[in-house]
Amino acid sequence: MRHYFIRVSSVAKLSRWTMFLFRRSDANGTRFPALRELYRSFTEQNGPEARSRRLLRDWLSPEQRAQFDANNYFEVAGSHTGRRYRIQYGTLSNVVELDASGQPAIGWCFVPERPLAAGDVMLAQKIALETDEAAMLAVAHRFSPRLPSLPRVARRAY
Amino acid sequence: MATQIVMDHTGDSRHFFEQTDPKGLAEAERRFKQLTDQGFTAATRKAGSELKVTRSFDPTADETLFYPRLVGG
Numbered sequence: 001m002r003h004y005f006i007r008v009s010s011v012a013k014l015s016r017w018t019m020f021l022f023r024r025s026d027a028n029g030t031r032f033p034a035l036r037e038l039y040r041s042f043t044e045q046n047g048p049e050a051r052s053r054r055l056l057r058d059w060l061s062p063e064q065r066a067q068f069d070a071n072n073y074f075e076v077a078g079s080h081t082g083r084r085y086r087i088q089y090g091t092l093s094n095v096v097e098l099d100a101s102g103q104p105a106i107g108w109c110f111v112p113e114r115p116l117a118a119g120d121v122m123l124a125q126k127i128a129l130e131t132d133e134a135a136m137l138a139v140a141h142r143f144s145p146r147l148p149s150l151p152r153v154a155r156r157a158y
Numbered sequence: 159m160a161t162q163i164v165m166d167h168t169g170d171s172r173h174f175f176e177q178t179d180p181k182g183l184a185e186a187e188r189r190f191k192q193l194t195d196q197g198f199t200a201a202t203r204k205a206g207s208e209l210k211v212t213r214s215f216d217p218t219a220d221e222t223l224f225y226p227r228l229v230g231g
Contacts, residue, residue, distance in 0.1 A: 051169025059209070059223070092231055109231035112165070113197070116226070120165045124225035127201045131211045141230040 052119030059123055076126050078133035085129050091121045095129075096145040104145035110136060162186060164193065164224045183217055190215040190222070197227040 044050060057065055064074040073088040075098070084098040085108070092111060099105040112124055128136040162173040173189060175182030194200060194213070202219035203209045216222070 048167060048169040052165075055163065055165075055170055059203070110228045111231040112226040113229050114226040115167060116165055117167075117169055120169065120225065123223075124165065124199075124228060127199075127209060127211065127223075127225065128228055130209070131201070136228065139228065139230045 048117040049119070052117035052121075052123075054119070056119035056123045060126070064126075074126075076129050078129055079131055080133045083133075087122050087125050087129075089118055089122065091116070091118050093143060094122070095125055095140075107143035107145040108137065108140040109143055110140035160186070160220055160222075162189060162222045162224065164198070165226065177217060187215045187217070193224045198224040199227065200224050 057068065060068060060074060064076070068074040073086050075084050075086050077084060084102070086096050086098055086104065088094040088096070093107060093109045095108045095110070096104040097106040097108060110125065110128070112121060116124070159174055160177050162175075164171045164173070173186070175186045177183065190200060199211060200213075201209050201211050201223045202216050203221045203223070204219060212219075212222075
């Protein structure tokens with residue numbers, strides 16, 4: 001039979017720290033919310049979404065970066081056809097091919113085979129379209145970028 | 159200092175190496191082969207030039223980005 005010994009002073013220190021961190025009734029009653037706010041701020045700035053967004057902005061051209069900052073989407077030119085594609089912020093069904101007037105004409109759905117944050121997905125889609133458009137469209141699924149129209153109501157004359 | 163950036167669920171992982179260090183270069187080349195064998199695509203970017211997809215290790219690239227294979231969604 002084994003015996004484990006823990007120094008009583010270590011336990012006391014640990015419990016004092018725990019009380020310090022989680023005690024709600026400190027002098028101003030603000031310590032716990034402040035820690036929570038600090039944690040939330042840290043995770044927001046260093047979480048996958050924020051990191052992927054930073055990486056995406058870093059790899060966009062200056063024009064694309066300005067467009068992305070203003071509209072949350074950017075446009076790329078296909079490497080083979082020169083057609084314009086709009087990549088919207090998101091991870092699924094977020095690429096549309098634009099017609100000559102700049103309106104969405106065809107939706108293209110293609111995603112990384114592993115789950116990634118939105119910025120990473122968009123960057124992978126940008127590189128694929130700008131470097132090997134034909135191969136990308138060969139595996140992508142088409143969808144209609146327009147909202148389905150509501151059925152017409154036939155009015156009867158009574 | 160050159161960088162290999164690998165997209166993953168945390169956003170990305172970064173590996174730094176000196177292009178003048180043979181040991182660092184060998185490690186970077188090994189990582190390149192391992193990732194591309196797993197289906198990752200490698201795109202490189204050099205200062206002042208446009209990005210391109212590469213199938214072989216480029217020891218002169220300042221930044222190499224790896225993203226997973228894209229499939230129809």
